[in-house]
Amino acid sequence: MDIGSLLGIVSGLGLIFAGITFLTKDFTMFWSVSSLAIVLGGSLAATLIAFPLKEVARVFKVIGVVFRKEKDEMRKLVVAIAEIANAARKGAAELEKVIGSAPNPFLRDGIQLIIDGYNEDDIRDILITRIQNREQREVDEANMLKTMGKFSPAFGMVGTLIGLVVMLYSMGSGTGEEMTKQLGVGMGAAIITTFYGTVMANLFFNPMAAKIEMRIDKATMLQKMIVEGVSLLYNRKHPMIVKERLNSYLPPRLWIKE
Template identity: 40%
Template sequence: MNIATIIGILFGVAILVAATYASTDSVEVFINLPGIAIVGGGTIASTFICYPLREVMRVLKVFMMAMGADELPLENYIKVIVGLSKQVATKGEAHLEGSLKNIENDFLREGLQMLVDGYSKEEIKEILDNRIQQYHEQEYSAAGIYRTMATLSPAFGIIGTLIGLIAMMQGMGSDIGAIGPAMATALTTTLYGALFANMFFMPIAIKVEKRIDEITLLMQVIRDGILFIKDKTPSAIVMDKLKGYLPPRKWASVKAKK
């Protein structure tokens, strides 16, 4: 679970609630169910118009990606690859098959299967590069749905405000005293649109894109490691080359556990 995301959501809600109670004696004025329906429903409807159904249905999956762990254990994968390179150096590629069932990462397992099946280095590189590119493009497209929703929700907030203003002006001749409350209600839809965009949709999009970049980096590490194994590169060199993918603060810890 991504602790930073949870803290951000809870802290943001707490600040908004505290600011709301501090700014008015009538908190009920901020509750506008028709406004929520206009902003939420309009944003969802427009998103369905913009994207195919299969992509929109991935929104929940993308959200769960944003709620994942803060950082991928890249150094753990490097140590696994180094261990496999030692195994190949002593026993050969055919002995990798017994290790495949213990590997949970699909990309790593399938790459090692190519080694076992005797694929050439060029074939392995071409296949893995294509999978990395396809993953990155498709997942970024899914994250783009949240960016689209962040663009649409403020627009529907303004639409809801205009609807409220039109209704308010229509009744101006009958009760002048109702103009103030009606104006406040109309403006809440603009507030909802801005909140949805800047506190939910856009942060999730940014978080997911960062997560996709991390997974893509992991896939690149695995690709390079498999190619090193194919070339029967000594495990110490494999370690030093793959360690370059880590942030400098983690170099020493990986070296210590080599």
């Protein structure tokens, strides 16, 4: 599990709760099932209109990706590709013997293309096309969360309008204590729904979309490094050259020296 994402959400909710308790002891006034239904239900309904049903059905899986611990495998891949380079220099037959030791499926695909006899340009084109399509699929997932982040404050405003209608209607009907009660209920619903929409957008949906976008960028860089590595294997470069070329994708403190 990604502790940072969990810690961010817990601390964010905790600080909001602490701020509420500093202002009032009756924090239950900030809980409203109807307001939550307006924001969540409305956001989900609008997302269903904007995206295909099968994509929206994957939203919980997409959210789960945010909490999944990120693999830091780039340095390990540099070492693995440099080791495989020894076999690559001896030809496709030797590569076939070590393909199973490749720690990444995308790297194994690239090595298999070498073994199958594709030329370098075709291998690069095939792998780059796979990167672009994978990237587009994941960007669509991030955009779905971004869209929910846009819709939730909007439906918070819908709840505000509903609350104002209730409040204004109560001013024209009812008297005394009943009117005062209706005014309180209407104004409470108006403000709470906006509060829910803002919190959901800025503590959940938008940060989650940003996290997914960051991971997309990292995955793309990793796969581009693999494409470079496969090209070096195809050209039977010396392991030291492979290592130095692929070190360029790592921060200097992580360079493979030996």
